[in-house]
Amino acid sequence: MDIIITDSALRKFLDTTADAEVISKHVSLCGPTFDRIKKVPNDYIFEIEAITNRVDTACSLGVARETAAILTQFNLPAKLINDPYKDVPKFPDGFPIKFHFSIEENLVVRFVAISMENINVKPSPKDTQTLLEHTGQRSLNNCIDVTNEITLFYGLPCHVFDLDKLAAQKLIIRESNKGETITTLDEEKNKLPGGDIVIEDGSGRLVDLCGIMGGQVAEIDDHTKNILLIVPIYDPQKIRKTSLSLQKRTVAAQLYEKQPDPELCLPVISKAVQLLKERADGDISSDIYDYYPNQRAPKLISLDFNWLNRFVGIDIDKNNAITSLASLGFGGTIEKDHLICSVPSWRYHDINIKEDIAEEVARIYGYFRLPSILPCVNLPSESTNLLLSTENKIKNYLSAVGFHETYNSSLISLDMIEKNDLNPDTHLKLKNALSRDFEYLRSSLVPSGLENLKHNIGRTSDKFLTFEISNVYRRVSGQTLPSEISNLAIISTEDYRNTKGRLESLFEHLHLVDTAFLPGKNSPAFYDEKCTAEIHSQNTLVGHVGYIKPTVLRKYGFQPTLTVIELDLPKLTTKILPQSTFTPISEYPLVIEDLTINSKKLIGDIIEKIKNTTTLIKDVEYLNSYGTKHTFKVSFGSFEKNLEQNEVNNLKEIIQKQFTV
Amino acid sequence: MGTNLIEIENIKKELASDLKKSSSLEGIDMLKTKYLGKQGKINILFKTLPIKTDPKLGKKINDLKDLIQTKLSEQLTTILTSDNKMSFDVSIPGTPMPRGSLHLISQAIEEIENIFVSLGFVRRRYPEVDTDWYYAEGLNIPKGHPARDDQETFYLDDNIVLTAHTSNGQLHEMELKKTPPIKMINIGKTYRRQIDTTHTPMFHQFEGLVIDKDINITHLLGVTEYFAKSYFGQDRHTRLRPHHFQFTEPSFEIDITCGVCSGSGMVEKTPCKVCKSGWLELGGAGMVHPNVIKNGGFNPEECSGFAFGWGVERVLMMKTGIPDIRLIYSDDIRFLNQF
Numbered sequence A: 001m002d003i004i005i006t007d008s009a010l011r012k013f014l015d016t017t018a019d020a021e022v023i024s025k026h027v028s029l030c031g032p033t034f035d036r037i038k039k040v041p042n043d044y045i046f047e048i049e050a051i052t053n054r055v056d057t058a059c060s061l062g063v064a065r066e067t068a069a070i071l072t073q074f075n076l077p078a079k080l081i082n083d084p085y086k087d088v089p090k091f092p093d094g095f096p097i098k099f100h101f102s103i104e105e106n107l108v109v110r111f112v113a114i115s116m117e118n119i120n121v122k123p124s125p126k127d128t129q130t131l132l133e134h135t136g137q138r139s140l141n142n143c144i145d146v147t148n149e150i151t152l153f154y155g156l157p158c159h160v161f162d163l164d165k166l167a168a169q170k171l172i173i174r175e176s177n178k179g180e181t182i183t184t185l186d187e188e189k190n191k192l193p194g195g196d197i198v199i200e201d202g203s204g205r206l207v208d209l210c211g212i213m214g215g216q217v218a219e220i221d222d223h224t225k226n227i228l229l230i231v232p233i234y235d236p237q238k239i240r241k242t243s244l245s246l247q248k249r250t251v252a253a254q255l256y257e258k259q260p261d262p263e264l265c266l267p268v269i270s271k272a273v274q275l276l277k278e279r280a281d282g283d284i285s286s287d288i289y290d291y292y293p294n295q296r297a298p299k300l301i302s303l304d305f306n307w308l309n310r311f312v313g314i315d316i317d318k319n320n321a322i323t324s325l326a327s328l329g330f331g332g333t334i335e336k337d338h339l340i341c342s343v344p345s346w347r348y349h350d351i352n353i354k355e356d357i358a359e360e361v362a363r364i365y366g367y368f369r370l371p372s373i374l375p376c377v378n379l380p381s382e383s384t385n386l387l388l389s390t391e392n393k394i395k396n397y398l399s400a401v402g403f404h405e406t407y408n409s410s411l412i413s414l415d416m417i418e419k420n421d422l423n424p425d426t427h428l429k430l431k432n433a434l435s436r437d438f439e440y441l442r443s444s445l446v447p448s449g450l451e452n453l454k455h456n457i458g459r460t461s462d463k464f465l466t467f468e469i470s471n472v473y474r475r476v477s478g479q480t481l482p483s484e485i486s487n488l489a490i491i492s493t494e495d496y497r498n499t500k501g502r503l504e505s506l507f508e509h510l511h512l513v514d515t516a517f518l519p520g521k522n523s524p525a526f527y528d529e530k531c532t533a534e535i536h537s538q539n540t541l542v543g544h545v546g547y548i549k550p551t552v553l554r555k556y557g558f559q560p561t562l563t564v565i566e567l568d569l570p571k572l573t574t575k576i577l578p579q580s581t582f583t584p585i586s587e588y589p590l591v592i593e594d595l596t597i598n599s600k601k602l603i604g605d606i607i608e609k610i611k612n613t614t615t616l617i618k619d620v621e622y623l624n625s626y627g628t629k630h631t632f633k634v635s636f637g638s639f640e641k642n643l644e645q646n647e648v649n650n651l652k653e654i655i656q657k658q659f660t661v
Numbered sequence B: 001m002g003t004n005l006i007e008i009e010n011i012k013k014e015l016a017s018d019l020k021k022s023s024s025l026e027g028i029d030m031l032k033t034k035y036l037g038k039q040g041k042i043n044i045l046f047k048t049l050p051i052k053t054d055p056k057l058g059k060k061i062n063d064l065k066d067l068i069q070t071k072l073s074e075q076l077t078t079i080l081t082s083d084n085k086m087s088f089d090v091s092i093p094g095t096p097m098p099r100g101s102l103h104l105i106s107q108a109i110e111e112i113e114n115i116f117v118s119l120g121f122v123r124r125r126y127p128e129v130d131t132d133w134y135y136a137e138g139l140n141i142p143k144g145h146p147a148r149d150d151q152e153t154f155y156l157d158d159n160i161v162l163t164a165h166t167s168n169g170q171l172h173e174m175e176l177k178k179t180p181p182i183k184m185i186n187i188g189k190t191y192r193r194q195i196d197t198t199h200t201p202m203f204h205q206f207e208g209l210v211i212d213k214d215i216n217i218t219h220l221l222g223v224t225e226y227f228a229k230s231y232f233g234q235d236r237h238t239r240l241r242p243h244h245f246q247f248t249e250p251s252f253e254i255d256i257t258c259g260v261c262s263g264s265g266m267v268e269k270t271p272c273k274v275c276k277s278g279w280l281e282l283g284g285a286g287m288v289h290p291n292v293i294k295n296g297g298f299n300p301e302e303c304s305g306f307a308f309g310w311g312v313e314r315v316l317m318m319k320t321g322i323p324d325i326r327l328i329y330s331d332d333i334r335f336l337n338q339f
């Protein structure tokens, strides 16, 4: 929570010779961070980030307490003054007015109220006006200004009503009904969602949207004479819910949802009464009303000094630790190596375990004073994660041979799914999407790749070669979580043969063995099935390569040839040889001969057949085709001897015979 | 006897005229065969010598052989060094080879991974879509806690979220290892309902977790400082500021000195535009909360640990000065090609 206070407001609770710069520099290291500091005539304005679980520091008092404790550690003289917890306030009694409010259970932690008469509404003194202005607030009148000033000082909101505008003196604090309305001080008419904490004045009218903003009905005006002053503490979750659903993120709401200290209610109302006496000539006209159903027992936490040293990593002087804690308001008694800490009431919610106490000691000591030490952890060795290392190998290879790597959002639009003829129902859909552009988790990387190509049309004259490695997400029936599968997608404006060649080089680089390209069946819907191959390795389907089908191309306005590859990397990784094996090299030269085969078989099958003729055939390279005549470059060789030309001619004949029908 | 001497003189003459005519490497090779080969003139000369012969004559033929070798070798050197490649233009453009590019995020991840691996961390990948237990409940964020209704988390249903942090990996890692020690770095995609200059709905985080007997705050400082210096430069420093997260206690915000103003907060007498008073926020960290250690199945009385979760894009932007995170996700080939 970001708060604004001034140097002079801080010094209401702090006695020190340190100047604003020194304070901001030192406190930022050990306590709340001073984000910005601005010089104004006779004062400084501090923008401070109060840590979310430290509502006690969201005011002058809290920052002063931290500052006093921290500066002392830097050997700078500093002392907390005007501590409201020091004196127990006294209220006179025996007034004719004694309030009895009707309060529903579990809405209120504490509710303190008092009324005043003879109020003289007028502008606030100049000092108060300046203070409010510096902290970004508008001065309204002496009564309202007192409540805002009190919040600034003590971090506890309070509220004043014009007592004469309330229908009865018996207020009802209850949950709102759905649809009830209240016009708040910002002149907005709020229709309540129901379950909000409200105050009704006995005539059915709502006079306060509790913890968020007062109602307009009982607003203070120039003619106000009698006021009702309340200092309540409400249930934090209810306040947060109302504040979020009505989008009223007032200072009061932000403070209440962080659970301020109920022990502060009496000191604060006493201070407010005193200010209203001074500035508005008011007199107390009622007994003090104090509803406090569940007083909290003091919290005790035991701190073992030996553990503290082990946890922080250095030996911290016992007395230093005790002094730091005391300056933050902790009490304590020593028992052997233990300190039994009593937690101050304003730290009731954020201090729960010994680690919390260790934090207080260590941060006041100064994290910057701790040495940096690398931990020595005896971690047992583990085998390499093959998927992760393969991903890296693929990325480095592809990016070195001409492919550009892209990163796209895992969240895609319905439009992208439909453009690729994929089925939206098989995709995981967000319950609370930010926009329609990011609504579904993608089940394929290809739609994003096609978007990349579309964005790049006209940007480069070169061919377009990109790849992406990322998880795709698929629903698995009978499983709570979707499966997250690392995929590789390649988008290429080269034709099938070139793209496949590049893929085969990648496979060789990865030592992926026993690969086969088979005519595609049931390929993903964006593929042109006739021009798509299933990619197998050791008889397992690991992905597809093929052309995008014309209807999809048309939707994007792409040129006819677009080759797309998508591979399932976890499956592919299991087929990679763990290490490359050594194959001996023949001492005898190869005999390389062209060979033309006339056959209606698939070229891949022809090559397979040639290769399988004899072990003397070392390699078969495809050259070209003319009708059903296909020419290959065949390498013959032996480990034992030089092959003679007549042996090679014999082998060629044997090969040819296999293709004569 | 006389015929041999005449023959020697003839060979010398013939060589001189042959050398004049040979200005190519092939020519020299042919002369070598003609004079010094198996069937060459020198060998024939040796073969025609009578059995009993004057040793001086043998020496003369050997001298002739040496002479021929020297002459041929001189001629070869002349040919090889002669300026026959008339004009050699060094400025001729090279034939372009295809070059692709590795994405900035991949480069950053690789760099980050290497730094932590060099410290003995094990690289992990944990679910990016996870259940409420791993994402919140098990990380000490009970139902109804304000951190729950941050409005920034994407949901698939009430129990399944797109993780907004990589800390779910802490519980997964403890379940995997079953017992301390742990030293892992989990890098993955994370999601947040936000788009502006510093936020995209999808981004990347790296999460470090170390748990062992007696792991303390100085160890967190050690690893943080090591990373900052390795990744950003040896002249950079870090500091810890108190902060609050539910799953660590105590929690810290880690700052690193600004590279633009060298941590002074001032650039030529005006406040630095990049940082807050010389410091940049790196991200959150802390000592693992005992409840989280317990939820992971470890005993918090017997071990302790620290964890941190920082943004890949964030450190990348801090390092490169890229001002808008959306630029990192540009698919413009002209942009990608720069890296």
Ligand SMILES: [Zn+2]
Pocket (backbone or CB within 6 Å): B258, B259, B260, B261, B262, B263, B264, B265, B266, B272, B273, B274, B275, B276, B278, B279
């Ligand atoms: Zn700077």
